[in-house]
Amino acid sequence: MFTNRIRQAMAATLQGLPLSATVEEFTPPVIDFDMEPMTGGRFIAEEMAKSGKVLNATLALQGVGPEIMLALGVKLGDDILLNVREAGQDQDGKTYFIYHTVGGKLKTLTESKLKMGDKVTTTLILTCRTYNRLENGIPVIDIDVRTQKFVLNGIDILGDARRAVLMP
Incomplete structure (x- = not known):
């Protein structure tokens, strides 16, 4: 049964380098669509998704x-592989885990301002070519922008269209 969750542990690897003690926060890609209104003889319009927006993590x-920094290559345009793993317990006392895997390119590298007594933080924004999310071993999201694979909530949204144009 799905219930409230509390995150208890988080670990990550960037280009295979463990980051367990350095992760402040991770924001997975936002799944967002460009919508087009459909009016054609309607009093109340309806919207239809015409494309997905660029994914960033x-x-x-x-x-x-x-x-x-050396593991990153820290050069705009270099390919990067990021794995973020989280685990915790739900209100029923059951352990859950989620694995996020992002493949893409470094888009932005921002360092915090220099101020005495503050922790130094570095924020990386990755533009995603691939994004996978597994929850308790179940694939929930699987996106590859080059092959146009788009599995969202376990449903292959573009599967029929890919097969119709003879794409795998």
């Missing part, structure tokens, strides 16, 4: 050092 790290 954000990772905020504290204590970034040369190891992380």
Whole structure:
């Protein structure tokens, strides 16, 4: 049964480099659509999705050092693989886990302002070519922008269209 959840642990790897002690926060890609109104003889219009918007994920790290910067390559346009894993318990006492896997390119690297006594944080924004989300081992989201695979909530939204144009 699905109930309220409390996150108890979070770990990540960036280009295979463990980041467990440095992750401040992770924001998965927002699934958002460009919509087009359909009016044609209607008093009340309806909207239809015409395309998905670009996916971006954000990772905020504290204590970034040369190891992380060198693992990134820290060059705009380099391919990056990010894995973020979270786990916790729901209100029924059952353990849950979610795995996020993002493949894409470094879009933005921002460092916090220099201020005495503050933690140094670095925020990375990745533009996603692929995004996968597994919840308790069940694939919930699986997106690949090059192959146009678009599985959302377990449903392959573009499956019929891909097959109609002989794409896998």
